[in-house]
Amino acid sequence: MVPLKSVFHWNVLNGPTGFALFGCVLVFPLLFQRFYRRYKRTARAQQSYISESPSINPDTWTDLEFVSKEILSPDTALYHFKLKDEREVLNIPTGHYIEVRVVLDGSEKIRHYTPVNPTENVGRLDLIVKTYVLGQVSKYFTQLKSGDKVSFKGPMGEFIYEDAKATQMGLVAGGSGITPILQVLNEYMRHPDSLQKVSLIYLNETIDDILWKEELDSMAERLPQFDVHYVLHYPPSKEDSTCGGKDWNGDVGLITKKQMEQYLPESSDDHRLLICGPPAMTNLVLSHARGLGWNSGMQKSHGDCKVFVF
Numbered sequence: 126m127v128p129l130k131s132v133f134h135w136n137v138l139n140g141p142t143g144f145a146l147f148g149c150v151l152v153f154p155l156l157f158q159r160f161y162r163r164y165k166r167t168a169r170a171q172q173s174y175i176s177e178s179p180s181i182n183p184d185t186w187t188d189l190e191f192v193s194k195e196i197l198s199p200d201t202a203l204y205h206f207k208l209k210d211e212r213e214v215l216n217i218p219t220g221h222y223i224e225v226r227v228v229l230d231g232s233e234k235i236r237h238y239t240p241v242n243p244t245e246n247v248g249r250l251d252l253i254v255k256t257y258v259l260g261q262v263s264k265y266f267t268q269l270k271s272g273d274k275v276s277f278k279g280p281m282g283e284f285i286y287e288d289a290k291a292t293q294m295g296l297v298a299g300g301s302g303i304t305p306i307l308q309v310l311n312e313y314m315r316h317p318d319s320l321q322k323v324s325l326i327y328l329n330e331t332i333d334d335i336l337w338k339e340e341l342d343s344m345a346e347r348l349p350q351f352d353v354h355y356v357l358h359y360p361p362s363k364e365d366s367t368c369g370g371k372d373w374n375g376d377v378g379l380i381t382k383k384q385m386e387q388y389l390p391e392s393s394d395d396h397r398l399l400i401c402g403p404p405a406m407t408n409l410v411l412s413h414a415r416g417l418g419w420n421s422g423m424q425k426s427h428g429d430c431k432v433f434v435f
């Protein structure tokens with residue numbers, strides 16, 4: 126056994142004993158903190174409930190406290206807000222959104238955002254917000270400080286996941302338009318055998334703008350019936366470190382009719398096409414869809430439409 130006195134001797138500290146001691150001092154609190162957090166999360170999840178008077182409702186504006194944010198890409202972050210009760214989960218149907226109201230220079234601005242995993246996040250509301258250079262509300266989000274209050278209303282929306290009994294689903298997203306599509310994919314992941322095929326085309330400006338790429342890629346690896354195709358306006362060059370010295374192997378430019386024909390399920394009574402992105406992208410995709418025989422589809426969709434625009 127190493128005598129206590131020599132434990133504090135530099136030579137011993139410098140050797141394997143010191144290394145082990147140093148490791149324990151450093152690693153143990155980290156491990157403890159990690160397990161404790163996980164334990165608390167599991168305990169809260171087990172006691173989670175849907176409130177009869179939820180933190181957000183469709184009729185009145187409610188203020189929620191901003192807690193923190195995580196940067197996802199150069200212009201996009203995940204914002205966390207605190208619900209009224211730390212065990213509460215929101216009952217927000219797949220593909221539905223909430224309204225945010227802010228007052229800027231004395232004038233009221235209302236915008237829509239799609240909560241991330243609302244039925245699984247216990248005690249908090251998470252929003253992914255992409256900031257536009259000239260965007261008023263999206264820029265306001267970037268300036269939020271812990272403790273600030275933001276007004277919310279909802280949920281709202283027309284989309285009904287269960288209503289369109291599809292066998293295959295085509296998804297098209299642009300930029301932050303991935304948020305309702307992620308909700309749909311989450312729902313699908315709960316019952317992956319419910320659909321024979323799900324294909325996503327995801328359009329962005331640059332590789333850094335692609336949100337949830339790792340998760341989408343790993344989902345595509347795990348599930349043979351799911352695939353994802355990226356389209357970039359400005360693809361990275363071979364020299365670009367984000368591409369790991371390889372050529373960009375996705376598509377380039379805008380979404381084309383050929384890509385939709387190649388990657389997405391064909392138009393059929395049993396298939397569904399869901400679209401979410403900026404208006405210009407949506408109009409282009411709708412016009413390609415009509416050319417491919419999808420005979421419905423408009424900017425304002427109903428819950429059970431075969432072609433649904435969020």
Ligand SMILES: Cc1cc2nc3c(=O)[nH]c(=O)nc-3n(C[C@H](O)[C@H](O)[C@H](O)COP(=O)(O)OP(=O)(O)OC[C@H]3O[C@@H](n4cnc5c(N)ncnc54)[C@H](O)[C@@H]3O)c2cc1C
Pocket residue numbers: 222236237238239240252253254255256257258259260261262263264301304305402403404435
């Ligand atoms: C149902 C629904 C759900 C949505 N969910 C989300 C979400 O989860 N996350 C999210 O980030 N956004 C989401 N949006 C978009 C969001 O509601 C706002 O439109 C967006 O944040 C821009 O608002 P703003 O006030 O910053 O920009 P505004 O002040 O309204 O626009 C100013 C300028 O910003 C630029 N701009 C604004 N919107 C776009 C755009 N879509 N594409 C390209 N340039 C644009 C343009 O230059 C525009 O002239 C959703 C929209 C809808 C309809």
